[in-house]
Amino acid sequence: MNEPTLLIAIFALGFGTCVALILRARGMFSAKADQYSSSVSNALRKIWLLRSKQAYRQQARYALPAFMETLAMLLSAGYPLQSALQRIVSTANGVGNPLMLEMRELLRRTRTGETLSESLKKLKLALPGPEMAMFVSLLVQANQHGGRLADLLNYQAEVRRQQVAEEIETRAQEAPVRLLLPLVVFVFPATMLPFIGVIIGKLMWPT
Numbered sequence: 001m002n003e004p005t006l007l008i009a010i011f012a013l014g015f016g017t018c019v020a021l022i023l024r025a026r027g028m029f030s031a032k033a034d035q036y037s038s039s040v041s042n043a044l045r046k047i048w049l050l051r052s053k054q055a056y057r058q059q060a061r062y063a064l065p066a067f068m069e070t071l072a073m074l075l076s077a078g079y080p081l082q083s084a085l086q087r088i089v090s091t092a093n094g095v096g097n098p099l100m101l102e103m104r105e106l107l108r109r110t111r112t113g114e115t116l117s118e119s120l121k122k123l124k125l126a127l128p129g130p131e132m133a134m135f136v137s138l139l140v141q142a143n144q145h146g147g148r149l150a151d152l153l154n155y156q157a158e159v160r161r162q163q164v165a166e167e168i169e170t171r172a173q174e175a176p177v178r179l180l181l182p183l184v185v186f187v188f189p190a191t192m193l194p195f196i197g198v199i200i201g202k203l204m205w206p207t
Contacts, residue, residue, distance in 0.1 A: 060099040060127045064135060065161040067099055072153035081143055082107075082116055102126050116143050131160055 067088065074084035089103050102123055109119045117140050124136040134156065142149035 056098045057127055057129060059097070060102065061129060061131050061160075062164055063097055063099040064131055065157040065164065067103075068135065068153045068157035068160070072150040072157065075150040075153070081139065081149070082110065098127070 070088055071084055074087055075081065079087060085103060086107055089100060089107055092100050105126075106119045106123050109122065110116055120136045120140050120143070124133055138149060138152055138156070
């Protein structure tokens with residue numbers, strides 16, 4: 001769900017909730033108002049969870065280039081793949097870094113008897129996306145068949161870093177437009193709500 005659609009959905013739900021609360025305060029359609037308020041609450045909760053998941057995956061994607069470069073350096077120094085992953089995780093601060101948190105979970109699963117290839121495939125499910133799928137595919141192939149993984153990781157890290165930089169630049173250029181949208185969606189309708197309330201009141205309770 002993109003940001004304009006999200007803002008419009010939140011405004012529509014919020015406006016509907018205001019109308020439902022007005023009706024309930026007047027003692028009209030209280031059962032329907034309660035039902036609608038509950039539905040709105042559930043919808044807003046789902047939207048919040050969706051946005052949280054998207055932000056979590058985005059942070060992991062932004063951290064991936066640096067992780068690949070560090071992993072390539074350790075592999076070039078002679079570390080086996082799993083030992084290199086363990087080294088990165090043990091020396092990094094995983095708090096607030098989704099990629100590192102998922103790597104900690106991956107290594108925890110390997111300590112309980114799961115193979116590295118199986119754990120890597122679960123990592124791809126936890127952080128879906130083309131970048132993570134490519135990264136996992138490289139690690140699985142190298143773990144099973146060997147190969148010059150360090151060179152591939154360095155190349156992919158540079159490609160992903162450029163993509164992240166371009167994405168951040170694009171978002172920065174779109175920032176003024178993004179700032180205008182909340183004004184249109186929230187501020188202007190908020191100034192109209194008192195008038196709408198008066199009109200609804202006159203229609204329902206004519207003097």
